[in-house]
Amino acid sequence: MTFPPAAQQHTAPSSGLRLPAHRVHRRAQYKWHASAFIGWSIFLGLLGGGYLASRFHEDFLEDGEPIIPDVVSLSVLGVLALFALFRIVVVPILRYRIHRWEVTDQAIYTRTGWLTIDTLIVPINRVQNVETVQSAIDRMLSLAKVEAKTAANSIFIGLVHVDDARRLTDELTSTMAADESDATG
Amino acid sequence: MSITPVDHGFGEQWQKLSPLVVLRAVLKDLWQVLVLIGGAVFFQQSGSFNFGIFALLSGIAVSLAVSIANALSVRFRVHDNVLEKRSGVLSREHEKIRLDLIRTVKVERKLADRVLGLASLTVLTGADDDDFQIEGLKSDTAAYIRSAVDQARAPKEQATAPAAHDVAGDYAAEMPLEGAPGEALPQPVSPPAPVFQPKVLAKFTPSWVFKGAVTGPGILPVFAAIFALATTFNVWEGDFLDTYIDRAVDAASHSDSWMSGINWQFIAIVSVVTFILLLLPVNYLGNAAFYVYKNFGFTLRQVNDSTLETTSGLTTTTSNSINTERLRGVSMKHSIVQRLVKVASLDAILTVGESAESADARLLPAVPRDMAVRVTDHVLPVAGSLDSPLQRHGPKAFRRMFIGGFLIELIFWVAVCVGVNRFFPPAVPYVIAWTVLVLAWHVVGTVKRYQWLGHALIDGALILRSGWLVTTRKVVSTSMSNGVSLSQGPIQRFLGIGNVSMHTAAGPRELVDVTMDRAAVVMSHIDDDLVAPFRYDAPHQDSPPR
Numbered sequence: 001m002t003f004p005p006a007a008q009q010h011t012a013p014s015s016g017l018r019l020p021a022h023r024v025h026r027r028a029q030y031k032w033h034a035s036a037f038i039g040w041s042i043f044l045g046l047l048g049g050g051y052l053a054s055r056f057h058e059d060f061l062e063d064g065e066p067i068i069p070d071v072v073s074l075s076v077l078g079v080l081a082l083f084a085l086f087r088i089v090v091v092p093i094l095r096y097r098i099h100r101w102e103v104t105d106q107a108i109y110t111r112t113g114w115l116t117i118d119t120l121i122v123p124i125n126r127v128q129n130v131e132t133v134q135s136a137i138d139r140m141l142s143l144a145k146v147e148a149k150t151a152a153n154s155i156f157i158g159l160v161h162v163d164d165a166r167r168l169t170d171e172l173t174s175t176m177a178a179d180e181s182d183a184t185g
Numbered sequence: 186m187s188i189t190p191v192d193h194g195f196g197e198q199w200q201k202l203s204p205l206v207v208l209r210a211v212l213k214d215l216w217q218v219l220v221l222i223g224g225a226v227f228f229q230q231s232g233s234f235n236f237g238i239f240a241l242l243s244g245i246a247v248s249l250a251v252s253i254a255n256a257l258s259v260r261f262r263v264h265d266n267v268l269e270k271r272s273g274v275l276s277r278e279h280e281k282i283r284l285d286l287i288r289t290v291k292v293e294r295k296l297a298d299r300v301l302g303l304a305s306l307t308v309l310t311g312a313d314d315d316d317f318q319i320e321g322l323k324s325d326t327a328a329y330i331r332s333a334v335d336q337a338r339a340p341k342e343q344a345t346a347p348a349a350h351d352v353a354g355d356y357a358a359e360m361p362l363e364g365a366p367g368e369a370l371p372q373p374v375s376p377p378a379p380v381f382q383p384k385v386l387a388k389f390t391p392s393w394v395f396k397g398a399v400t401g402p403g404i405l406p407v408f409a410a411i412f413a414l415a416t417t418f419n420v421w422e423g424d425f426l427d428t429y430i431d432r433a434v435d436a437a438s439h440s441d442s443w444m445s446g447i448n449w450q451f452i453a454i455v456s457v458v459t460f461i462l463l464l465l466p467v468n469y470l471g472n473a474a475f476y477v478y479k480n481f482g483f484t485l486r487q488v489n490d491s492t493l494e495t496t497s498g499l500t501t502t503t504s505n506s507i508n509t510e511r512l513r514g515v516s517m518k519h520s521i522v523q524r525l526v527k528v529a530s531l532d533a534i535l536t537v538g539e540s541a542e543s544a545d546a547r548l549l550p551a552v553p554r555d556m557a558v559r560v561t562d563h564v565l566p567v568a569g570s571l572d573s574p575l576q577r578h579g580p581k582a583f584r585r586m587f588i589g590g591f592l593i594e595l596i597f598w599v600a601v602c603v604g605v606n607r608f609f610p611p612a613v614p615y616v617i618a619w620t621v622l623v624l625a626w627h628v629v630g631t632v633k634r635y636q637w638l639g640h641a642l643i644d645g646a647l648i649l650r651s652g653w654l655v656t657t658r659k660v661v662s663t664s665m666s667n668g669v670s671l672s673q674g675p676i677q678r679f680l681g682i683g684n685v686s687m688h689t690a691a692g693p694r695e696l697v698d699v700t701m702d703r704a705a706v707v708m709s710h711i712d713d714d715l716v717a718p719f720r721y722d723a724p725h726q727d728s729p730p731r
Contacts, residue, residue, distance in 0.1 A: 016705035
């Protein structure tokens with residue numbers, strides 16, 4: 001597996017920080033497309049179903065006309081559908097372009113978000129435990145989400161190939177074991 | 186981590202609580218007792234039998250009996266650096282807690298407890314588990330356990346020095362030791378010479394009350410009263426004078442009585458103003474009484490190198506010990522009114538479990554600001570930190586606050602006005618008036634919040650100031666940072682600013698809306714070794730492909 005070299009550009013103008021070395025796995029973007037599609041489909045399906053049901057249920061009709069005018073219902077549904085399309089198609093692309101991570105002997109360095117972009121540097125010796133999570137979609141795509149936890153926060157390192165996740169977890173765990181402090185900070 | 190066992194004198198014998206806990210349980214559930222007595226009197230007087238009332242009384246009696254049995258079932262012991270508690274009648278519970286892992290010890294003595302010479306002991310470890318609590322301990326035993334905890338978590342060089350009773354010397358004087366059957370008093374093993382003399386850092390004086398009673402929220406009732414008064418006189422409809430005063434004036438001037446010579450308008454206005462002015466001292470006296478109730482006898486002491494202890498309360502006395510190893514900084518708060526009289530309160534910023542224990546993090550109630558500064562200098566290694574000159578965040582920060590606060594609010598309220606105009610036109614003038622009021626408040630708020638936004642970087646600490654109506658100045662130690670982060674929303678990216686957060690075990694502390702150049706400086710100040718490898722100009726260290 002190859003990774004792009006550390007990009008020689010800033011995370012933000014004048015912040016002085018370069019970008020973390022690695023992108024998340026390419027399939028992560030597909031996972032985000034898929035999970036957004038599933039979530040929004042269910043939500044819009046329920047709303048659309050509710051709208052259709054209301055057209056035929058007398059409780060929602062007044063003199064045969066819907067209580068909430070069609071123009072209002074369909075406008076709301078239309079706006080939501082456009083937003084869903086944005087979340088399903090555009091946001092995963094943005095997330096893939098923005099999300100980066102890097103783990104060195106001293107620190108975990110991540111960049112996450114799509115609207116608000118967060119750059120986080122956490123010293124390895126503050127990590128208390130490492131968690132690998134695989135959802136059903138992750139398992140289908142052989143991906144795993146790696147998270148490190150400190151006394152203060154939970155750091156989403158990245159959505160990586162399951163083999164890399166295992167290796168990363170092993171490395172982090174051995175680094176934690178070598179450190180004798182209580183990692184509370 | 187190896188723990189050296191310390192013999193605290195209890196041995197391995199389980200200790201019972203004092204028999205007075207029965208009385209305590211009765212007093213605690215006094216309403217149940219009163220209902221029972223009332224029920225008995227009712228049956229005796231009426232001579233008839235009502236099954237519903239009988240069932241209710243039986244339930245209360247059983248509940249009371251269980252409460253008493255539970256109180257009597259408690260056993261505890263302190264040995265080998267472990268505090269143990271066994272309790273329960275129907276379901277048994279056995280809890281153990283390592284003394285050196287205890288972060289906070291709280292001893293509370295309500296009025297009934299003080300009369301009976303008892304206390305409630307609560308210990309917290311900072312974890313999200315339930316509190317470990319023993320209610321109805323004898324006061325001196327509670328003080329003894331506290332001192333055992335202090336001893337167990339004191340630095341190693343201290344650990345052997347102060348015997349428990351030496352450290353608790355003040356308690357012993359305050360709460361004379363008295364033996365009780367079944368609750369053997371702990372005996373110190375071998376009292377060596379104390380090394381650390383407990384030091385009083387702040388002590389309640391009556392002069393605190395005068396300034397401490399001035400609170401920001403305290404003036405709210407005054408405004409509420411003004412609002413209520415104005416509503417009563419129907420000021421909002423604009424017919425205040427017509428409805429009340431002018432009618433009186435007309436009536437008086439058309440009559441031939443002596444009343445025609447009186448200026449009723451003047452009297453009415455003077456009466457209203459006097460009433461409002463009277464509310465201020467009444468409100469102030471109420472605040473003063475509450476201040477005395479909460480803070481009478483307040484004392485902040487340094488018990489040993491690693492323990493601070495606060496004691497306060499008029500009827501219910503609460504003493505709370507804070508492990509200074511948990512201390513990551515302090516937070517000084519003062520409202521807009523308190524600023525005028527130079528009063529501030531001081532809270533400790535503590536590691537994990539802060540949310541659960543935030544009520545126990547109070548270092549000082551509202552006291553003269555100078556005292557808050559002195560205490561901060563004592564408990565934090567960075568002297569003069571609360572008085573350090575601050576740096577403004579610059580015009581870009583103001584623009585962000587203005588856009589984020591005012592413009593978004595403007596768009597929202599214009600949309601509301603359009604909507605109201607479409608569906609309920611008569612309400613439009615009121616909505617417009619409200620919109621103008623809200624927007625004016627936002628303009629003032631944005632300007633003032635910007636003026637009060639500031640930060641400073643001093644050796645070993647980061648100082649943050651924010652808030653306008655209530656200003657908070659935080660001093661956070663950078664020596665135990667858990668990481669740094671930079672966050673940028675879309676407006677911030679457009680303006681070239683961002684929020685820098687220092688993560689600590691006490692949670693993140695955020696420096697908002699600083700320019701990118703300043704953000705780089707702040708991040709380096711927090712932990713240069715951590716940030717340096719990721720700088721653009723740092724030699725790139727190729728990490729192996731993952």
